[in-house]
Amino acid sequence: MxxxxxxxxxxxxxxxxxxxxxxxxxxxxxxxxxxxxxxxxxxxxxxxxxxxxxxxxxxxxxxxxxxxxxxxxxxxxxxxxxxxxxxxxxxxxxxxxxLLADPMLLATALQIVRAIGIKRLIPILAIGGIALGVMASRSAAASSEPAEEP
Known part of the structure; x- marks a missing residue:
């Protein structure tokens, strides 16, 4: 071979x-x-x-x-x-x-949900979702600005 x-x-x-x-x-x-x-x-x-x-x-x-x-x-x-x-x-x-399709990440997230509990995790997820939305809108606004050519 x-x-x-x-x-x-x-x-x-x-x-x-x-x-x-x-x-x-x-x-x-x-x-x-x-x-x-x-x-x-x-x-x-x-x-x-x-x-x-x-x-x-x-x-x-x-x-x-x-x-x-x-x-x-x-x-x-x-x-x-x-x-x-x-x-x-x-x-x-x-x-x-x-990142969201990673099976290890999903398994870790399920273990965290089981350990903390769903009722305590909902407010944390809501704040995280808002923060993620703000970050996404900032990166979208930054990428939509035309870049200067040298």
């Missing part, structure tokens, strides 16, 4: 290495292709308009590429922040719901 696990790890590592090598080769080929296309565009503009216009055309092309990369980076970063905020809200809701 352990040998099969080791073989699976070796196989997955080998395939990941092959995929990484292929991705690296594709990236190098794309870089060389882009370099030749930029050189061809530069020579074309140089022959038709002159060296200054050729340099400005090359700079404009790279500026557009840089702006596209910056915009996609910004959009991706916002998307990741939004997903992290949603995950935090879901985790907070799951933690609150999970």
């Amino acid at each position: 352990l040998q099969r696990l080791i073989d699976d790890v070796k196989e997955s590592t080998g395939s990941a290495l092959r995929l990484t090598s292929l991705a690296g080769a594709a990236a190098i080929a794309l870089f060389i292709t882009t370099a030749f296309l930029c050189a061809a565009a530069f020579v074309l503009v140089l022959q038709n308009y002159g060296p200054v216009q050729a340099c400005l055309a090359g700079a404009a092309i790279f500026f557009v590429v840089a702006m596209i990369a910056a915009i996609s980076y910004t959009m991706r970063k916002r998307q990741m922040l939004r997903r992290a905020a949603e995950a935090a809200k879901a985790a907070k809701a799951a933690a609150t719901t999970g």
Whole structure:
């Protein structure tokens, strides 16, 4: 069984290495292709308009590429922040719901009710419910305020 696990790890590592090598080769080929296309565009503009216009055309092309990369980076970063905020809200809701579904907590609560008695416990539970409601309304008001973006 352990040998099969080791073989699976070796196989997955080998395939990941092959995929990484292929991705690296594709990236190098794309870089060389882009370099030749930029050189061809530069020579074309140089022959038709002159060296200054050729340099400005090359700079404009790279500026557009840089702006596209910056915009996609910004959009991706916002998307990741939004997903992290949603995950935090879901985790907070799951933690609150999970606390009441814990069987050990319910068993402890039943033992406390038996030990203290239901008639003495009702006023304590009423005060606790009011306090919980106040805390929930405060946290809801704090989370509904829009957060400032840096």
